[in-house]
Amino acid sequence: MLTSNVATIALGICLAGTAWRISRWFLSDIGPESDGLSTGRRLAAAGRALLGALIHPRFWQRSKIFLWEIVLQGHLLQQDRLRWAMHMAMCYGVLLLVLLHALDDWTAPVFFADYYPTLNPFRWLRNFFAFLVLAGVLGTAIRHRRHIRFKRIRSNADRLILLLLAVIIVSGIVLESAQILSASVFEEMVEDYMGDDDPDEVAALQHYWATEMGAALPVPAGERTADAAAGQTAHEAYCAACHSRPQTAFLSYPISRFLKPVAGMMDALRIDNWLWTLHYLVSCLALACLPFSKFFHLLATPLNLLARAAGPVSDSPRAFRASRRALGLDACTHCGVCTEHCSVAPFYRVIPNPAILPSEKLSGVQRLAAARAPAAEMALLSDGSFTCTLCGRCTRWCPSGIDLQDLWQASRRDLIQKGFPPFYERAAAITPSATRAPESTVSGHPPLSLGLTDRPETFWACVQCTTCTSVCPVVAASDDPHRDLDLTPQQIMNLMRLQLKEQAFGCRMLWDCVTCYQCQEHCPQNVKVADVLYELRNEACRRAIRSPQAIAAGSS
């Protein structure tokens, strides 16, 4: 007794002394920095420093990104609230069903010792999650119908998975309905869980289950009210520990009422067993197919968002870049938001090359990366890729956080290497004696030409005063315009005057023009310089750009 008291006193003194020594860390003044600082501030600063030493500062940033982007999908919320709501419903509905229902044998006992699937809150939750998934899918389907962009971009693998998902959910709901109704299941349960075979007790229980628990059981004729109370007692003794009232299954229960008229036939065929088998097997099928469909984004998108937290692809170590691009490709869900915001998407209305649209271009890049793109497809992909202006809007809007701009730059380089350079390089190869490409490039639209370049009135006022060249910002940005641009604007006008316009097609000034219209606005002779450059570009494209039909016809 004495010894333990002494030890306690000694410990007390030691702790107090330690506290006193530690307090002096925040009270003593060494150096000029702590002049005028309160003790509270010094304590706070020390706390921060300690945390900073133990945990890397980026940890907080990454945690915040994890929480905001991956768990709460906050970047989707900022873009479109309705889409966020649909996606959260579907995403968490499916995830929680998998976690709490499919894997209930492993997850539930961790938290609940007396878990049984027909207990609440699990029964209700199961129905609720299924409802979430259905609501999300339905809402998404309605939005898809109303937005034209989605009509362009559907694939069969994605349709299959959606079908499987629908089968799983619906079969699960109907399975529960069948089980609520099934007389055979009741009998099996009675055999397994009731201790004795007292027929009165069984009858009372049956009565209870027929009236209160929704089972499609024959109610024995001429019942005495004592049976009702006895039924309840029996239920509480044998069943209630594992069975909540089925009315809480707000999806399955109403359906079971609806199916009650045919319950007898269903039970005779043991529909409930068939449904269970279907539900189970299709779930396994969906699991197996998951990595081969777009739902692989369940894994790829969070990883991609985390990778993005570290910075753009160009900041990643060289050896990691290709892998990160591949990860990005797999994170694509084909949602089409990039196409919706693409600056050059309107070109698709005139040039029917799907590779102009970023969501389609990405599929092409996926095939290019897998070396599964034939030459014809690479040609179309090249034309679409070089129409892109790298403005970066797709990258900003992509909900999966894919660094699309980097992907386009990388795939462009690959395409050049494989022999599919930008189309204006093909334009440079056109000489006046070359035959024209087939006229089928621009189907159904009038030629985009004001007819300026063929009319002498356009140029005959030009006196080569070089005002257009001196106001051109593209010329001003170059140290040596002839090295970088081949010709200056007034020299291109001179070619027009000499009726040598084909020679302008290949010069880089034509393609680097940013259409600022300074030249046209400042020309003292009202020569339409910028409009002429526009027309020359359209003419060169008409002659040099490939159409899908032309490629199919095998022309070069």
Added chain:
Amino acid sequence: MTTVCPEIECDLLVIGTGMAGMATALFAAQRGIDTVQVGMTGELNFASGLLDLLGMHPVAKAQIWSDPWDGIAQLIHDQPDHPYARIGVDTIREAMQAFINFLNSSTLPYRCHPHQNAQVITPVGTLKTTYARPESMAWIDRALIDRPPCLLVDFPGLKGFSARQIKAVLHDRWPDLRTARLPFPGLTGELQTERMARRLETPTARAQLANAIRPQLGDARAVGLPAILGIARTQQVFTELQQALDVPVFEIPTMLPAVTGLRLRECFERQLPQMGVRARYQQKILPTPSLASDCFILQAGGETPEAQVRARAIVLASGRFFGQGLHADRHAIRETIFDLPVHQPADRSQWHRKELFHDEGHPIHQAGLRIDAHFRPVDAQGRCVYPNLFAAGSILAHQDWIRQKCGSGLAIASAYAAVQACQAVLGQPPQAATA
């Protein structure tokens, strides 16, 4: 599609942003007249920056005057229809004084001898007679008397300027000229004077240029460069280069594209709005103007109307053919905005003589708007067309400014006279000009 145009009211609308248009707006602003100015890129961009008063009269005898005022007096006597005769020597003197004072108070100082023309070297090596020239070109005049050894510098890639050619042409007149060809710091390939001038507005490029020139100096007592010493900060570039090289530096005007006209244009475009002129640059008058009570109503804009202007008086300084104030087609010469009567040869076949360099020039150059004593355009019978429409500049008839070497004087003096006449119509007493 109807567009809503803001409506602007003013006392005076100046149509034109050339030498005459800018001078008109300047004099009007100095007199406190509420002025709107409208104009497009035109002839001022291509000016040499030299202000000619009178160089040659009579043109047929190629007589050059060393005292321009004597020349003007003779001209007025010989050609009473010439605009100078309408203006009068005293007013011409006042106008030039006011104009040069303005330039001196801005960032573009000019020099002149009050009673003597000066001489400037041209890019082909000849000598040109002019009245007032930028400070950066002033040194040559005195040098032509002493003819000290002088270094001329040119740059590979700058077309139309060869120091060796200048030296060869001036050889008899000025034996001790040396030449050097130096790469221009920071630019390669074909050079344009505007880019070179803007580059020299940075201290780094100036230092590099000075360092390149210095080893070539030897005992030369001055350095001649093409006109590339800056655009907005010519004085600063010019002074610093002189300090760096420790000898006088002078500029020689270049062929087009040249910055000398651009300097004047940018100077005016900066200063005039600060003086209260409501400037609408890079806009033109769109068809068709109309008259309501005693005001003109016109639409100004680019391709489409951007403003509707209601003006009590107009000074038309829209230039000649290049500035699109006059338009010549296969039949006649027309004035392009108001379709005013244009004095011209009876038939197109009489527009030109068969020799391009005929001593007396070509009759088409004498065509233009005839004016009354108040500088208002008149018809063939001498009746004023509109009482509140005035004209100034090269659009006037009975002058051949290229051959007579009187372009700037004509523009500035006629602008001055037009503003004076306009003040009477606007009902304001003539005020002393506020500088």
